[in-house]
Amino acid sequence: SQQGEEDPQALSIQEGENATMNCSYKTSINNLQWYRQNSGRGLVHLILIRSNEREKHSGRLRVTLDTSKKSSSLLITASRAADTASYFCATGGGNSGGYQKVTFGTGTKLQVIP
Amino acid sequence: SQTIHQWPATLVQPVGSPLSLECTVEGTSNPNLYWYRQAAGRGLQLLFYSVGIGQISSEVPQNLSASRPQDRQFILSSKKLLLSDSGFYLCAWSYGLPGAYEQYFGPGTRLTVT
Numbered sequence: 628s629q630q631g632e633e634d635p636q637a638l639s640i641q642e643g644e645n646a647t648m649n650c651s652y653k654t655s656i657n658n659l660q661w662y663r664q665n666s667g668r669g670l671v672h673l674i675l676i677r678s679n680e681r682e683k684h685s686g687r688l689r690v691t692l693d694t695s696k697k698s699s700s701l702l703i704t705a706s707r708a709a710d711t712a713s714y715f716c717a718t719g720g721g722n723s724g725g726y727q728k729v730t731f732g733t734g735t736k737l738q739v740i741p
Numbered sequence: 742s743q744t745i746h747q748w749p750a751t752l753v754q755p756v757g758s759p760l761s762l763e764c765t766v767e768g769t770s771n772p773n774l775y776w777y778r779q780a781a782g783r784g785l786q787l788l789f790y791s792v793g794i795g796q797i798s799s800e801v802p803q804n805l806s807a808s809r810p811q812d813r814q815f816i817l818s819s820k821k822l823l824l825s826d827s828g829f830y831l832c833a834w835s836y837g838l839p840g841a842y843e844q845y846f847g848p849g850t851r852l853t854v855t
Contacts (some may be wrong), residue, residue, distance in 0.1 A: 638746070670833075
């Protein structure tokens, strides 16, 4: 079953604007990741935030995590046309059969208009 | 550096025909390996994962099977394809270490069953 749900499902902004995507989840997690998927391609890992962290930055990306609300947000500042892609959150739980279980959400489709 | 390969990139197969998709990883040893399916505009569904040679775990009962004949080779198969097997198939790997949640994806295979 899907744990994370992104909101909005689709987002269209002008180049230079900021884009904010949200992810809500249902059960306790060890960490939360964000991935990007360009159309017809594989996913690319962007950033991981652990359950004891509240905010993390990587370049133009800012991720927040609120474990009390079971939610996370991904902010992309000064968006570019190349940021057009789908963005997925993925929640990490405990061990499951020897691997670190990760569950992906349904994604937010971001369109950045030049 | 590590790389992951998937082939073929696209495949059109008739209903009832067999399937074999291959994934190989280079530049790392003892990776965890994963097969996902992504329906059009949807999130990722984990099909199989493997923590070692010959060790396969299935997440969803279905018409598919997986094998890991070598440390860095993961194969997805079917004896008889169904229309519902159409989708985008993604292979991924992660380090086989505790706390290694980041996954690294291949370019994917677009399968159309006609």
